[in-house]
Amino acid sequence: MNQNKNRTTNPIVGIVKNNVGILSVLVLLCVIVSIATSKFLKPNNLISVLRQISINAYIALGMTLIIILGHIDLSVGAIVAMSGTLTVGFIVTQGLPIPVAILLGILLGMAAGLISGMIVTYFRVPAFIITMAMMNVCSGVAYVYSGGQATRINNDFFSAIGTGYLFNTIPLPVVYMIILIIVISFLLGKTKFGTYIYAIGGNREAARLSGVPIKKVEIAVFTISGVLSAFAGLVLCSRMYSGQPSVGNGYELDAIAACVLGGTSMSGGKGRISGTIFGAMVIGIISNGLNLIGVSSYWQLIVKGLIIACAVLLDSQKGKISLFKKKA
Amino acid sequence: MGQTVLEMKGIKKSFSGVYALSGIDFSLEQGEVHALLGENGAGKSTLIKVLGGIYQPDEGSIFIRGKEVRIRNVPEARANGIGIIHQEIVLVPYLTVAQNLFLGREIAGPMKTVDMGKTIDRAQEMIAALGVDIRADEYVENLTIAQQQMVEIVKAVSFNGDIIVMDEPTSSLSNEEVEQLFEIIHRLKEQNVSIIYISHRMEELFRISDRVTVIRDGAYVGTRKTSETNPAELVAMMVGRDLSNFYARDYNDLENAPVALEVDNLGSSLFHDVSFKVRKGEILGFAGLVGAGRSEIMESVFGARPYTDGKVIYQGREVHFKEPMEAIRSGIAMVPEDRKKQGLVLGNSVSFNLTLASLHFCMNGIAVSESKRAQIIDHYMDSLKIKAASVDMEVAGLSGGNQQKVLLGRWLATKPEVLILDEPTRGVDVNAKYEIYLTINELAKQGIAIIMVSSELPEIINMCDNVCVVRGGKLVATLGKDGLTQEEIMKYAAGGVE
Numbered sequence: 063m064n065q066n067k068n069r070t071t072n073p074i075v076g077i078v079k080n081n082v083g084i085l086s087v088l089v090l091l092c093v094i095v096s097i098a099t100s101k102f103l104k105p106n107n108l109i110s111v112l113r114q115i116s117i118n119a120y121i122a123l124g125m126t127l128i129i130i131l132g133h134i135d136l137s138v139g140a141i142v143a144m145s146g147t148l149t150v151g152f153i154v155t156q157g158l159p160i161p162v163a164i165l166l167g168i169l170l171g172m173a174a175g176l177i178s179g180m181i182v183t184y185f186r187v188p189a190f191i192i193t194m195a196m197m198n199v200c201s202g203v204a205y206v207y208s209g210g211q212a213t214r215i216n217n218d219f220f221s222a223i224g225t226g227y228l229f230n231t232i233p234l235p236v237v238y239m240i241i242l243i244i245v246i247s248f249l250l251g252k253t254k255f256g257t258y259i260y261a262i263g264g265n266r267e268a269a270r271l272s273g274v275p276i277k278k279v280e281i282a283v284f285t286i287s288g289v290l291s292a293f294a295g296l297v298l299c300s301r302m303y304s305g306q307p308s309v310g311n312g313y314e315l316d317a318i319a320a321c322v323l324g325g326t327s328m329s330g331g332k333g334r335i336s337g338t339i340f341g342a343m344v345i346g347i348i349s350n351g352l353n354l355i356g357v358s359s360y361w362q363l364i365v366k367g368l369i370i371a372c373a374v375l376l377d378s379q380k381g382k383i384s385l386f387k388k389k390a
Numbered sequence: 391m392g393q394t395v396l397e398m399k400g401i402k403k404s405f406s407g408v409y410a411l412s413g414i415d416f417s418l419e420q421g422e423v424h425a426l427l428g429e430n431g432a433g434k435s436t437l438i439k440v441l442g443g444i445y446q447p448d449e450g451s452i453f454i455r456g457k458e459v460r461i462r463n464v465p466e467a468r469a470n471g472i473g474i475i476h477q478e479i480v481l482v483p484y485l486t487v488a489q490n491l492f493l494g495r496e497i498a499g500p501m502k503t504v505d506m507g508k509t510i511d512r513a514q515e516m517i518a519a520l521g522v523d524i525r526a527d528e529y530v531e532n533l534t535i536a537q538q539q540m541v542e543i544v545k546a547v548s549f550n551g552d553i554i555v556m557d558e559p560t561s562s563l564s565n566e567e568v569e570q571l572f573e574i575i576h577r578l579k580e581q582n583v584s585i586i587y588i589s590h591r592m593e594e595l596f597r598i599s600d601r602v603t604v605i606r607d608g609a610y611v612g613t614r615k616t617s618e619t620n621p622a623e624l625v626a627m628m629v630g631r632d633l634s635n636f637y638a639r640d641y642n643d644l645e646n647a648p649v650a651l652e653v654d655n656l657g658s659s660l661f662h663d664v665s666f667k668v669r670k671g672e673i674l675g676f677a678g679l680v681g682a683g684r685s686e687i688m689e690s691v692f693g694a695r696p697y698t699d700g701k702v703i704y705q706g707r708e709v710h711f712k713e714p715m716e717a718i719r720s721g722i723a724m725v726p727e728d729r730k731k732q733g734l735v736l737g738n739s740v741s742f743n744l745t746l747a748s749l750h751f752c753m754n755g756i757a758v759s760e761s762k763r764a765q766i767i768d769h770y771m772d773s774l775k776i777k778a779a780s781v782d783m784e785v786a787g788l789s790g791g792n793q794q795k796v797l798l799g800r801w802l803a804t805k806p807e808v809l810i811l812d813e814p815t816r817g818v819d820v821n822a823k824y825e826i827y828l829t830i831n832e833l834a835k836q837g838i839a840i841i842m843v844s845s846e847l848p849e850i851i852n853m854c855d856n857v858c859v860v861r862g863g864k865l866v867a868t869l870g871k872d873g874l875t876q877e878e879i880m881k882y883a884a885g886g887v888e
Contacts, residue, residue: 268734271726
């Protein structure tokens with residue numbers, strides 16, 4: 063049902079219909095924050111919210127595929143740190159040309175995802191365990207390489223990746239986000255590959271007997287997740303003018319939260335890119351709003367946790383209500 | 391037979407205006423086995439749920455030993471001596487039999503602990519009382535399905551249950567296990583327990599039941615003494631029409647038909663020395679007991695399971711499929727045995743499931759063309775007469791028959807040369823069965839080679855050109871259709887003849 067959009071309805075209507083729960087949370091949140099502070103609705107702030115969520119969005123896009131497939135990837139935050147730190151290091155310490163360093167950074171993330179994916183699919187080890195191990199390895203690589211120190215980088219071209227603007231208005235990270243949303247949505251909704259992700263997550267054995275190349279799809283999805291995380295690391299380091307091994311800490315949880323808020327089922331087989339993006343927006347607006355209102359970052363953690371829990375509860379109730387209707 | 395223990399009168403139940411039960415009468419005498427018969431969706435489950443306190447009837451009354459009762463929930467049903475054994479077993483696999491039997495009513499020891507010794511002793515007594523041979527300290531996961539079912543029966547009786555409902559109890563049992571179950575039913579009868587027995591299997595009903603009540607479309611059709619009726623009458627009551635041409639088969643002339651698939655001395659850890667060939671336009675049946683290895687042989691041919699010896703020859707060339715994908719690409723399709731576990735992606739739509747194996751026919755560059763997909767979907771929804779509110783609805787919401795048709799459609803859409811059907815009509819209502827037989831016949835007429843694994847002997851006898859009988863992983867006989875009887879097949883399937 064997920065990828066089979068009703069052929070006759072307008073896609074926008076479809077997106078709204080499919081995401082009623084998270085969209086109402088989003089709207090409610092926007093109303094509350096804009097009442098609390100007039101700064102929220104200023105164009106500058108809205109653009110900066112989009113920029114803030116973009117990093118999480120790259121990771122969450124990959125995570126959505128992973129979770130629909132019926133797995134989880136805990137290594138994404140560590141890959142952000144590893145790829146970011148090493149890319150900056152390659153440029154500053156090793157003196158490699160920037161494109162080469164960037165390519166190597168992305169390849170590192172790709173390799174991490176590829177290895178996780180291969181172990182998961184060939185040895186049938188729970189992804190939770192293997193990506194947790196991968197998380198430690200990647201994080202370790204970042205610390206060993208950098209000696210735990212942040213490396214500053216002063217290079218206009220490199221900084222432009224994360225701080226530049228398109229037409230002087232749209233931040234480049236937002237542009238990347240939009241491109242990635244389009245690409246991943248296409249992949250998930252319009253290709254065989256996407257259908258197979260849903261099929262494997264929904265019923266692995268049925269997928270296998272229907273000729274779905276399970277191993278290829280699983281490895282590809284983990285690899286995509288690794289690449290997207292590495293890309294997130296690159297953009298993040300560029301924006302911070304430095305490579306820091308501690309940088310991606312906890313990003314995996316924000317990405318998972320975005321997916322779950324967006325209605326992706328943790329048991330696999332169900333989920334939508336649009337939902338994940340709205341989920342990422344909710345998380346971004348919570349942080350932004352609380353910042354604007356002036357809530358301390360310690361309190362923010364508590365509030366964020368509570369709002370996420372409420373949003374998920376709300377969504378599960380909606381599910382129950384509609385289920386009753388079907389039966390009745 | 392003696393007094394009436396249960397009487398249900400004019401039970402009506404509707405869901406959003408649609409009657410699931412429109413006035414059902416049912417009575418049960420002490421110590422009798424009363425079969426409840428009806429197609430899928432006829433209302434058997436709804437009636438049982440009313441009895442079990444899961445649904446409340448809109449109208450009608452229930453009398454237990456002459457006294458009118460209201461059953462509002464499961465504990466109240468238990469208090470009235472009603473125990474229901476559901477089709478799906480609901481035991482906790484990682485607890486022992488004894489722990490399961492006393493789940494929720496543990497025997498207390500000192501300091502709020504559970505007295506495990508006493509629990510096991512009491513459980514063992516309860517099991518022995520039914521003459522069952524199961525250790526109370528065994529973990530449920532180590533039991534066979536049949537044993538687990540027996541634990542369920544022990545559990546139901548242990549709540550002082552004297553009205554036991556068994557919902558399709560033999561659907562996943564081997565013939566030997568069915569015998570064990572029947573022994574227990576006899577023992578329960580001796581103890582004056584009354585049993586409502588739901589099953590599709592006509593033979594069983596005639597062996598075990600005293601009376602049969604047939605319901606159709608939520609309405610009471612009639613009750614017969616088993617000794618005074620016959621299968622034809624019951625089927626006619628079930629479907630409301632005469633099904634004299636139930637099995638539709640136009641046999642092809644196979645004399646000069648080319649061999650589509652040949653299997654030569656195939657062997658693995660689960661079967662050995664299996665050889666057979668199927669020609670274009672032929673329907674080759676595979677009969678045998680559950681667990682004989684029929685499905686395993688087919689899965690190996692299809693590439694879903696490895697084999698170590700022998701070879702598979704397809705269209706004149708030796709092939710060895712390592713993955714189902716390879717077999718599908720070559721033109722072999724397999725509708726698997728277990729619709730829910732191996733077949734459908736239940737949470738996804740009808741259209742998703744229908745086109746899952748044939749997306750390669752819908753490609754438009756790297757994207758899937760929705761219009762090409764729609765063509766396939768429309769074609770099979772129509773030609774297989776799949777009844778669904780919309781192709782976008784979840785396939786889990788369809789009836790068993792329609793689910794099976796979706797699965798069949800998925801495989802037909804791959805345009806196979808060889809079609810393997812594993813239990814194609816299991817858990818399917820009579821009308822859908824008839825339509826599936828029509829489709830199979832049509833496919834054979836088109837020259838597709840069909841292998842049909844089935845535990846339903848009438849279907850094997852009436853649909854197949856030749857029948858292979860498998861016992862204990864070996865092919866023990868290949869029989870022609872002429873003069874074939876159930877007895878002859880069973881003789882080979884159960885052993886005794888080489």
